[in-house]
Amino acid sequence: MICVFFAPLPPPLSFQQVIRAAKSDSRLANNNLPPDIQKLRCRTCYEAIRFSPKIEAMGKLLVERMRFYGPYIALHLRFEKDVLAFSGCTHGLSKAEAEELRIIRENTAYWKVKDIDARQQRSKGYCPLTPKEVGIFLRALGYPQKTPIYIASGEIYGGDSHMAELRSRFPMLMSKEKLVSVEKLEPFNGHATQLAALDYIVSVESDIFIPTYSGNMARAVEGHRRFLGHRKTISPDRKSLVHLFDKMERGILKEGPKLSNRVIEIHKKLQGSPRRRRGPVSGTKGMDRFRSEESFYENPLPDCLCRRETTNLNAALVVR
Missing domain, CATH: 3.40.50.11350 (Rossmann fold)
Structure with a gap:
């Protein structure tokens, strides 16, 4: 079994009781990063971080x-009210409920899309x-x-x-x-x-x-x-x-x-x-390419694995 081990945190961090990383998850790449960085992510998410x-x-x-x-x-x-208002999904709701959600969406300044076709949203699987x-x-x-x-x-x-x-x-x-x-x-x-x-x-x-x-x-x-x-x-x-x-x-x-x-x-x-994480959609560029990647946090494979050494060409991968 080949596994990666990490050194202790550097002194400045090891003395801190709380470290806050605000809104960092959506700004990190999912793929094509050094293996040690990805494995550190695994250790951080699934071993180091604990609830109170x-x-x-x-x-x-x-x-x-x-x-x-x-x-x-x-x-x-x-x-939930905020999810339905944001997505513009109204299937199964009364007219009064649908109108309430429309008003919420209209009055929420940081939700940029205001006019949403609820039937189209649903038919595309977005609800x-x-x-x-x-x-x-x-x-x-x-x-x-x-x-x-x-x-x-x-x-x-x-x-x-x-x-x-x-x-x-x-x-x-x-x-x-x-x-x-x-x-x-x-x-x-x-x-x-x-x-x-x-x-x-x-x-x-x-x-x-x-x-x-x-x-x-x-x-x-x-x-x-x-x-x-x-x-x-x-x-x-x-x-x-x-x-x-x-x-x-x-x-x-x-x-x-x-x-x-x-x-x-x-x-x-x-x-x-088990399956490998999906990469970006072929032909996409820039932010669209980044957004089309499957999130590391949704499928941390193969990065969060150890690999068994074997003569079999299909070497077994096991979860750490």
Whole structure:
């Protein structure tokens, strides 16, 4: 086994208790960097950086309480007001709700795109799945009604009115608020990043992680799970699913074996199995080229690996 080891931090850093690196992740290249730099990234992300003791303790407690119900799915459900307003997605919403989101988008100065065609967004797979669509998706994949599901999310837009269809298919929907008392959760309330950290821990430790929309947390959780041994992460093909959901709404397709077979076939290779990180899209240049690369934090392979020396031409790669 060939591994890389690093020297201790230089004296100026080793004496510091806190180091802040603000908004640095999006400015770093994903590929074509010296191997030692990439491996340092792995050590930093997955070994050196830790949550505070109180966050780790609460995260562990939440995981233990989810495990009490058996193997569980962590569902990163991005059906939140700010996500819907930013993306311009209104499918399944009332006219009043869609108008509220339009006003939010219009009044948020740093969101540059104001006029968005919601149908076009959805048809291209740019919208988060609705709770109803998630329920249909999970049943099509074959998960039984009694499957415990942890909702890793902020406040769901529309609350119970939009969660009803998902809950009717999967009654065992859990959250931080349901797993621990108000008193235990109180120190974290009012601190959005700390609450998100709790969801992160429960998601990383879950038996299956399913993000309904791309984003920093979803990418980070998927990458962390890859590093820990390619734990199962199902990434919904939203564009293909929307095509199937639209057929259902037109009465052409119904829930059942035909839908299930199609959904399972589409997602055979979208479950976190080992693969090399995708490079930039051919023909793109400048910032477009950089943005088309798969994020290191979504798939830290092959950089976060040791290579076994073997005579086999297909040398085995194992996660560190």
